[in-house]
Amino acid sequence: MSGGRQGREPGRHGGRPAARRPGGADRHRTGGGRAGSGGGGGGRGRAGGGSPAPTGPKATTVELTFLPGLADVLAAEVAEALAPAKPPVAVAGRDDALVLRHTGPLADVLRLRTAVAAFVSLHFDVPRPKSLTSGDHLARIVAAVYDSLRAGGSSSFRFEAAGSDSAAFARLAEGIRAATGLQHDEKDGQLVVRVRRGTGGTSRTVDPGWDVLVRVGPRPLSARTWRVADYPGAVNATIAAAMVRLGGVAPTDRVLNLMCGSGTLLVERLLAAPAAAAVGVDNAADALAAAAANLDAASLTRRVTLVEADALTAPVDGGPFDVVYADPPWGTLHGSHSTAADVHAGLLRAAHRVTADGGTLVVLTHEITVMERCLREADALWTPRDTVRVFAKGHHPRVYVLSKR
Numbered sequence: 001m002s003g004g005r006q007g008r009e010p011g012r013h014g015g016r017p018a019a020r021r022p023g024g025a026d027r028h029r030t031g032g033g034r035a036g037s038g039g040g041g042g043g044r045g046r047a048g049g050g051s052p053a054p055t056g057p058k059a060t061t062v063e064l065t066f067l068p069g070l071a072d073v074l075a076a077e078v079a080e081a082l083a084p085a086k087p088p089v090a091v092a093g094r095d096d097a098l099v100l101r102h103t104g105p106l107a108d109v110l111r112l113r114t115a116v117a118a119f120v121s122l123h124f125d126v127p128r129p130k131s132l133t134s135g136d137h138l139a140r141i142v143a144a145v146y147d148s149l150r151a152g153g154s155s156s157f158r159f160e161a162a163g164s165d166s167a168a169f170a171r172l173a174e175g176i177r178a179a180t181g182l183q184h185d186e187k188d189g190q191l192v193v194r195v196r197r198g199t200g201g202t203s204r205t206v207d208p209g210w211d212v213l214v215r216v217g218p219r220p221l222s223a224r225t226w227r228v229a230d231y232p233g234a235v236n237a238t239i240a241a242a243m244v245r246l247g248g249v250a251p252t253d254r255v256l257n258l259m260c261g262s263g264t265l266l267v268e269r270l271l272a273a274p275a276a277a278a279v280g281v282d283n284a285a286d287a288l289a290a291a292a293a294n295l296d297a298a299s300l301t302r303r304v305t306l307v308e309a310d311a312l313t314a315p316v317d318g319g320p321f322d323v324v325y326a327d328p329p330w331g332t333l334h335g336s337h338s339t340a341a342d343v344h345a346g347l348l349r350a351a352h353r354v355t356a357d358g359g360t361l362v363v364l365t366h367e368i369t370v371m372e373r374c375l376r377e378a379d380a381l382w383t384p385r386d387t388v389r390v391f392a393k394g395h396h397p398r399v400y401v402l403s404k405r
């Protein structure tokens with residue numbers, strides 16, 4: 001397979017997105033420049049009463065959260081999966097949220113794999129949360145809760161808001177409970193209702209109002225139901241899904257995951273599309289047991305071969321591979337900083353041996369300095385095609401997308 005795994009060929013998706021940059025030229029086109037306004041069947045113009053104008057199919061304002069660094073990858077996935085009339089734009093002042101107008105079934109957003117969570121986003125021109133129970137505001141919030149419940153059921157709800165223990169929130173909770181039958185459980189509630197200051201306002205003299213965000217589904221999108229076996233150092237599933245997209249996806253691909261751990265990358269790759277072959281290699285039996293359990297929970301067991309072996313030295317059957325993934329050990333988990341240079345250099349050599357001509361290696365690593373040095377030394381083996389820096393739980397790993405020379 002020759003180079004150009006950029007998601008432009010028929011039957012292939014993923015690769016580096018061509019979508020406009022969130023927060024770019026389109027940023028001020030929605031809702032008069034207020035990202036996150038309207039939604040749930042009622043645009044910002046409805047706040048405060050009045051009948052909605054008949055405007056064709058119901059459009060919902062959806063806010064998607066993601067790990068900082070993955071905005072472009074998510075925007076490309078949104079364009080592909082939801083095909084909105086306009087690309088998503090950044091939520092003002094945030095590096096971890098996009099907003100879009102969605103006209104299809106709300107359940108469609110549950111298919112997104114690089115988003116952390118999806119919310120129906122409502123804006124209210126009110127001075128304080130106390131006012132959210134008045135006028136038609138509560139009815140709009142309840143409608144958004146029903147939209148969420150139709151997309152993915154919950155039996156209870158909780159607030160994420162400053163002052164959520166106040167009397168104003170108690171009233172709002174009682175209003176939602178009475179209208180929906182959902183239990184208000186501030187500790188373990190499934191459906192999250194976020195209430196925050198409006199994000200769109202820039203003028204200090206204009207009150208920014210309040211946003212209410214009703215999460216779609218009982219859990220974040222990033223909490224995968226297939227993850228039945230926890231494994232220390234397992235990669236975040238939305239990062240794994242982003243790596244899969246960045247490497248490009250075709251159903252004819254033979255894919256390999258070196259140092260596969262609990263199989264996150266294999267599961268995310270095979271949920272994105274079938275593959276002609278899928279192999280995972282790890283030298284730890286407990287890692288492979290976790291991978292087998294996760295693959296089984298995702299009903300993917302029969303499509304993957306797991307091999308216990310040293311990924312740096314052992315030959316791998318089933319190649320050559322079109323796409324190879326790896327996230328080598330980092331910190332004190334399964335390795336140490338002192339061995340990082342050998343591991344990264346060995347990985348670049350090992351992956352080169354088993355990758356098809358023009359094939360792709362996607363590496364997630366926390367050892368940036370080490371990786372940069374190893375890449376310079378492996379200049380004859382790999383051409384860097386793309387680099388994405390991700391922010392996750394205080395760590396700043398990078399995804400390297402490399403083409404085999």
Ligand SMILES: C[S@@+](CC[C@H](N)C(=O)[O-])C[C@H]1O[C@@H](n2cnc3c(N)ncnc32)[C@H](O)[C@@H]1O
Nearest residue numbers: 233234235259261262264282283284287310311
């Ligand atoms: C960061 S973890 C991978 C996590 C995995 N992506 C997941 O989501 O669970 C690194 C893995 O590399 C494995 N490993 C370390 N050195 C190895 C080697 N020389 N050969 C094969 N596997 C190795 C460890 O056993 C560990 O499972």
